[in-house]
Amino acid sequence: MIGTVYKSTGSWYTVKADDGVFYDCRIKGKFRLKGIKSTNPIAVGDRVSFDLEKSGDETNATITEIKYRKNYIVRKSVNLSKQTHIIAANLDQVFLMVTLNNPQTFTSFIDRFLVTAEAYRIPAVLLFNKIDSYDEEELLDVKYLAALYRSIGYTCVGISAKTGKNVDKVKEMMTGKISMFSGHSGVGKSTLVNTIDNNLDIKTKEISEQHMQGQHTTTFAEMYDLDFDAQIIDTPGIRGFGIVDMEKVEIGNYFPEFFALKSECKFNNCLHIDEPKCAVKDALENDEVAWSRYKSYVQMVNGEEENYRQDIYGDKK
Ligand SMILES: Nc1nc2c(ncn2[C@@H]2O[C@H](COP(=O)(O)OP(=O)(O)OP(=O)(O)O)[C@@H](O)[C@H]2O)c(=O)[nH]1
Numbered sequence: 001m002i003g004t005v006y007k008s009t010g011s012w013y014t015v016k017a018d019d020g021v022f023y024d025c026r027i028k029g030k031f032r033l034k035g036i037k038s039t040n041p042i043a044v045g046d047r048v049s050f051d052l053e054k055s056g057d058e059t060n061a062t063i064t065e066i067k068y069r070k071n072y073i074v075r076k077s078v079n080l081s082k083q084t085h086i087i088a089a090n091l092d093q094v095f096l097m098v099t100l101n102n103p104q105t106f107t108s109f110i111d112r113f114l115v116t117a118e119a120y121r122i123p124a125v126l127l128f129n130k131i132d133s134y135d136e137e138e139l140l141d142v143k144y145l146a147a148l149y150r151s152i153g154y155t156c157v158g159i160s161a162k163t164g165k166n167v168d169k170v171k172e173m174m175t176g177k178i179s180m181f182s183g184h185s186g187v188g189k190s191t192l193v194n195t196i197d198n199n200l201d202i203k204t205k206e207i208s209e210q211h212m213q214g215q216h217t218t219t220f221a222e223m224y225d226l227d228f229d230a231q232i233i234d235t236p237g238i239r240g241f242g243i244v245d246m247e248k249v250e251i252g253n254y255f256p257e258f259f260a261l262k263s264e265c266k267f268n269n270c271l272h273i274d275e276p277k278c279a280v281k282d283a284l285e286n287d288e289v290a291w292s293r294y295k296s297y298v299q300m301v302n303g304e305e306e307n308y309r310q311d312i313y314g315d316k317k
């Protein structure tokens with residue numbers, strides 16, 4: 001039989017077979033995955049084959065094979081083994097919820113998130129939430145940001161999880177897909193999920209930062225069916241993506257508007273920092289590339305942490 005993993009506890013996997021029936025499965029032997037040293041061989045979202053075997057009154061379900069994963073997101077374990085914990089696999093899209101204030105979402109955070117999504121090959125959508133609460137000036141800031149990210153190719157929607165404004169658009173985008181919601185604490189993720197499907201009762205199991213750092217703590221994601229043809233993956237305690245290891249020369253490839261210009265740079269390994277005849281820097285000078293994006297890029301290349309203070313909306317230089 002073939003199905004999708006909805007939940008994993010490390011030793012048991014809840015699999016929804018393609019006929020809609022749920023089975024608790026175990027794995028047999030060891031699953032080794034090429035290229036990753038993982039603490040968990042099978043993750044939520046994985047497509048698996050499994051066998052049913054009767055023993056007396058019981059039916060044992062055993063996973064025998066993992067199908068091709070189109071993508072997966074990971075969290076590095078903090079202990080010395082350098083093992084990777086796969087949080088979820090086969091996401092169709094990820095929604096980043098952004099608010100201008102309460103809490104403030106900085107462009108450096110948005111850009112880091114988008115770079116990670118590009119690296120994971122997961123389409124990202126920006127949802128500007130709480131538009132019911134903004135004054136005219138703030139709405140202009142939202143429009144500016146939405147236009148900026150749209151020009152790069154990202155879908156952007158202004159929504160209100162509270163009033164339901166444009167939530168129908170979000171539902172439309174979710175139909176037939178597996179989605180994940182990310183964003184800072186307080187941006188309205190739970191509120192939105194409740195507005196989308198008020199029968200769903202995801203108990204947001206908040207895990208303290210301190211707890212997350214404990215090496216024995218494992219956070220398990222879970223997939224939920226909504227009351228229309230859509231699934232969401234909830235990752236308790238994980239509000240963004242883990243950080244993906246990247247080479248400096250790679251980072252520019254995950255800024256789509258930089259990548260599009262790369263072939264016009266004089267050097268094919270151009271870092272777009274100090275090199276002469278750099279098409280990205282030329283575009284920046286001509287205001288064809290946003291300064292906020294370039295600033296995020298330089299921070300990432302230099303391996304700096306997000307610098308919240310310097311990051312101002314609509315600040316072009
Ligand atoms: N005005 C307004 N308030 C909102 C909106 N969406 C959420 N809120 C409020 O923002 C606060 C935080 O919302 P939550 O849904 O708990 O945020 P969250 O992202 O799930 O937060 P964590 O669980 O901490 O990650 C609550 O007081 C909500 O009522 C909105 O569209 N407009």
Ligand SMILES: [Zn+2]
Pocket residue numbers: 262265266270271272273275277278279280281
């Ligand atoms: Zn360049």
